[in-house]
Amino acid sequence: MDTNKPSIKPAFSVDAPSSQYLVYAENGLLDELGNILKTQGVDGTVYIISDSNVWSSHGEQVVTSLNRGDLESKVFTVDAGEATKSLSTANQLYEWLASERCERKSTLMALGGGMIGDLTGFVAATFLRGIPFIQIPTSLSAMVDASIGGKTAVNLSSGKNLVGAFYQPKLVLADLNTLRTLPTRELASGWAEAIKHGLILDSNLFYMFEENHNGLINLEPDLTRSIVQRSMEIKGKIVEQDEKETTGLRMLLNYGHTIGHALESVTNYSSFLHGEAVSVGMIAAGKISVSMGLLSNKDLDRYTNVLTNYGLPTSCPSIDPDSVLNAIQMDKKVKDKKINWILLREIGHSFVSSTVDDRVVQDTIKDICS
Ligand SMILES: NC(=O)c1ccc[n+]([C@@H]2O[C@H](COP(=O)([O-])OP(=O)(O)OC[C@H]3O[C@@H](n4cnc5c(N)ncnc54)[C@H](O)[C@@H]3O)[C@@H](O)[C@H]2O)c1
Ligand SMILES: [Zn+2]
Structure with missing residues (x-):
């Protein structure tokens, strides 16, 4: 028996005209992340982008899991909060990826709520004219809304989400256990979008x-x-x-x-x-x-x-x-x-x-x- 074979199965797939991708949503998924990515053909270095809150609660678990799947990872954490979703942060990320010699076959990983998902997706859509990215939504609103659908963007001072691209992720992987560290008000806010569906x-x-x-x-x-x-x-x-x-x-x-x-x-x-x-x-x-x-x-x-x-x-x-x-x-x-x-x-x-x-x-x- 192959002990590295993940026991977690995809919940469904999104068959969009521009691309098709699998969506996983399970309790305890982060521990299987490395194995799932390996079986889904992810190779090379994984560049993780996360925010300060999410990284302190879940970062170590993610890196350990990627190691188990023999995947090397590098991390860039940004301040939590909507103000970070800007062209200036995107620029810092481009410079970081360039200095790390990130290649087109590398993978970006958005580990966080919708702010991180939108920012990482935007950088993935534009760096080297587009590199693959994976959504690991950790807030409820990112799980049921922002991580699916390929809308990526940053804010300008004149308005929210004014610069962006439609760019679908390669995979969406939600660990429902991450919701346990989400502040109660943020959880309720996510229920609103989920109930809306x-x-x-x-x-x-x-x-x-x-x-x-x-x-x-x-x-x-x-x-x-x-x-x-x-x-x-x-x-x-x-x-x-x-x-x-x-x-x-x-x-x-x-x-x-x-x-x-x-x-x-x-x-x-x-x-x-x-x-x-x-x-x-x-x-x-x-x-x-x-x-x-x-x-x-x-x-x-x-x-x-x-x-x-x-x-x-x-x-x-x-x-x-x-x-x-x-x-x-x-x-x-x-x-x-x-x-x-x-x-x-x-x-x-x-x-x-x-x-x-x-x-x-x-x-x-x-x-x-x-
Ligand atoms: N692309 C889309 O289709 C789409 C759809 C809806 C919203 N959005 C965008 O998503 C953003 C809002 O997303 P959001 O509500 O997830 O906000 P957010 O990403 O700012 O997260 C909210 C707060 O929760 C914290 N957090 C997230 N996961 C956590 C966890 N598991 N444990 C502890 N803290 C955690 C974050 O650090 C942050 O402080 C906005 O920028 C919005 O424009 C995009
Ligand atoms: Zn909304």
């Missing part, structure tokens, strides 16, 4: 979130694995059908994001975590759906309870409604002058609408801010 496309997934909140917030291993895998798979299926946001399907992932982004912007990105703002935004989008005679009040109550049970906010009483409206108008001016609202017909059925009455939007924003 059920709300927009999969009522059964939503019911699983509804029925299992105690087990999930306590990260019960089997439950967490199956439900997080399902949520990741929905993202993967959307990416397969609309890799570069051309058919409109990928737009459904923006459920709750129009008002969510406005809330983040009016509070200077300092009050809400992204998933918290999206949670309030999903309530607002649900209220708009109810006002337009689409969604039932019963369904809205049902998912309001679910978001509350996962520790997420469902209103924002301290925010001035006019500032939220202004932020939405600004966004509208910057983009193509019409807002594409994502609405629900029922739980699990979403669609895009650009014909929401301004009055309904104003009343809804007043409602969530009261």
